Amino acid sequence: MTYYYEFVYPEGEFPVKAKIHSVDEIELHWHKQVEFILVLEGTVNIRLGQKKYLLQTGDFIFVNSNEVHNTFKTEEQNLLLAVQINPAFYAFIYPNFTDFYFDCNSFGQNDAVLHRHANIRKYLARISWEISRRQTGFRSRIGSYLFLLAGELIAFPFYNKADLDNAISDEDLNRLQRITNYIEQHLHRKLTLQEIGEEEHLSYYYLSHFIKDKMGISFQEYLKKTRMQRAVELLLSSEKA
Amino acid sequence: MTYYYEFVYPEGEFPVKAKIHSVDEIELHWHKQVEFILVLEGTVNIRLGQKKYLLQTGDFIFVNSNEVHNTFKTEEQNLLLAVQINPAFYAFIYPNFTDFYFDCNSFGQNDAVLHRHANIRKYLARISWEISRRQTGFRSRIGSYLFLLAGELIAFPFYNKADLDNAISDEDLNRLQRITNYIEQHLHRKLTLQEIGEEEHLSYYYLSHFIKDKMGISFQEYLKKTRMQRAVELLLSSEKA
Numbered sequence: 001m002t003y004y005y006e007f008v009y010p011e012g013e014f015p016v017k018a019k020i021h022s023v024d025e026i027e028l029h030w031h032k033q034v035e036f037i038l039v040l041e042g043t044v045n046i047r048l049g050q051k052k053y054l055l056q057t058g059d060f061i062f063v064n065s066n067e068v069h070n071t072f073k074t075e076e077q078n079l080l081l082a083v084q085i086n087p088a089f090y091a092f093i094y095p096n097f098t099d100f101y102f103d104c105n106s107f108g109q110n111d112a113v114l115h116r117h118a119n120i121r122k123y124l125a126r127i128s129w130e131i132s133r134r135q136t137g138f139r140s141r142i143g144s145y146l147f148l149l150a151g152e153l154i155a156f157p158f159y160n161k162a163d164l165d166n167a168i169s170d171e172d173l174n175r176l177q178r179i180t181n182y183i184e185q186h187l188h189r190k191l192t193l194q195e196i197g198e199e200e201h202l203s204y205y206y207l208s209h210f211i212k213d214k215m216g217i218s219f220q221e222y223l224k225k226t227r228m229q230r231a232v233e234l235l236l237s238s239e240k241a
Numbered sequence: 242m243t244y245y246y247e248f249v250y251p252e253g254e255f256p257v258k259a260k261i262h263s264v265d266e267i268e269l270h271w272h273k274q275v276e277f278i279l280v281l282e283g284t285v286n287i288r289l290g291q292k293k294y295l296l297q298t299g300d301f302i303f304v305n306s307n308e309v310h311n312t313f314k315t316e317e318q319n320l321l322l323a324v325q326i327n328p329a330f331y332a333f334i335y336p337n338f339t340d341f342y343f344d345c346n347s348f349g350q351n352d353a354v355l356h357r358h359a360n361i362r363k364y365l366a367r368i369s370w371e372i373s374r375r376q377t378g379f380r381s382r383i384g385s386y387l388f389l390l391a392g393e394l395i396a397f398p399f400y401n402k403a404d405l406d407n408a409i410s411d412e413d414l415n416r417l418q419r420i421t422n423y424i425e426q427h428l429h430r431k432l433t434l435q436e437i438g439e440e441e442h443l444s445y446y447y448l449s450h451f452i453k454d455k456m457g458i459s460f461q462e463y464l465k466k467t468r469m470q471r472a473v474e475l476l477l478s479s480e481k482a
Contacts, residue, residue: 015333089333092256093384140392143334144385151381 015089016146018128019082025072027229028180028215028222030173033084035063036149037071038124042078046071050216053105060120062104062153066168068176068215083124090150097150101164104156116152123149168214175200176214183223187230193219256330257387259369260323266313268470269421269456269463271414274325276304277390278312279365283319287312291457294346301361303345303394307409309417309456324365331391338391342405345397357393364390409455416441417455424464428471434460 017033023044037046038060046053046061048069053061063069065087071080090097106117123145130138130145168176179196196219197207211219258274264285278287279301287294287302289310294302304310306328312321331338347358364386371379371386409417420437437460438448452460 013333013336086333090384092254092327092330093380095254137392137396139334140388140395143331143388143391147381147384147388150384151378154381155378 015086016127016131016142017084018124018131019084020079020128021082022077022079023071023073025229026070027226028068028070028217030066030068030168030176031084032065032087034065034087035085036081036083036120036124037061037063038081038083038121040079040081042076043074044071044078044080045074047216050213052216053107058121059106060117060124061106062102062156064101065098066170066173067101068168081124081128083127085146085149089146093147094150094154099161100158101161102153102156102158104153116155119152120149123152172210172214175210179211183226187223187227191223256327257368257372257383258325259365259372260325261320261369262323263318263320264312264314266470267311268467269309269311269458271307271309271409271417272325273306273328275306275328276326277322277324277361277365278302278304279322279324279362281320281322283317284315285312285319285321286315288457291454293457294348299362300347301358301365302347303343303397305342306339307414308342309409322365322369324368326387330387334388335391335395340402341399342402343394343397343399345394357396360393361390364393413451413455416451420452424467428464428468432464 020040028047037055039055039057041057043057044055046055046069048061048063048067054074055061087098104120106120127142127145127149130142179200182196182199183191193207193211194204197204200207202210208219211217211222215222217225261281269288278296280296280298282298284298285296287296287310289302289304289308295315296302328339345361347361368383368386368390371383420441423437423440424432434448435445438445441448443451449460452458452463456463458466
């Protein structure tokens, strides 16, 4: 069962949110906010676009703006810190921040990057601490840490999104949203890729590759997974009733 | 003679500029940017609104957004550091930043504030250093220092501008701009407050108080000062020709 360990959200338009939680599985999703996910305890699987990673305790991964991702548990329990940042916060200092795709995670283990990893963990921890404590001056300290964090982030490899084959456009995101909504609404009956292709005026072949490319899993896998999850939800809610 | 010791401006829409310079006199002016003025050497007079201050070496003063101010020399030479910040930079963290008037300077000397003064000097120095050096990571460090600086600023007394009698509105600023332009254009002939009052459809009495309130000096003083400066400029340029 997914349970939320702690929620620490500042009010209003604050540019950063921090959440400490345990996950069974978080569905494939995407958001404008960039996100750092740091494993505090246990291990967890994370899928980013088409790549799947196993994160150990202490590992972190950076999720770019609108990058499709999901999180699912391993055999072990997990405790994750998720820090979401509004990329517009960085616009004055890094005008092109959202034009770039950052390949930032803790998997490299050479000495040159280990201190960067340590810094990122430290800033994530301090930002979360300041958000939850809200003691005098926390806003200025959070603003300061957010920039120190960005300074470490941009030292990782990054690419112009325009140069990336599998970059996801707003149009792609809207299409993905329509497709996942359609699947949600028609889960209870036979559902084929042809049918969705007709809805979207796309060929079977194109749509099949589109889903695999953008979501990282095939249509059939996604359908099976979503039905499974719906079934579990129904069983749990019928127990309660 | 006014001379510029060093100009260090980052390009583009960078939210902060730093300038190290010596002044004879800088005319009454105002700008959207907030500004810290720090005296590096010597002493200097600064007029902020209706108040006049004598700043010693090490002193600093904060100029609020659109606050009318000018700087003029004492008997001594001076060397000033001016750091101008776009207040929009702070909007994500302090949504109401520009609604407040900050009364921030180094004149108080009790122990409780001395470390704050030291911090402000330190952050101003580091920001200027980073701007001029532009070494790897300078953007993130500047962003970080800008927030630490704001954290010290907001620990000084501040007031809601709406509650201040002498707060200056956009309308006031436009009127001031029209008045100073008019004076500039008609410096060479007899110029009376009545004439400007007619231009602005304001009574002599109201206009007289308006100028004194918003600019900190009387119409006659301003006129005399501006003519003096124009005369000096003419003499200097005729020497060159």
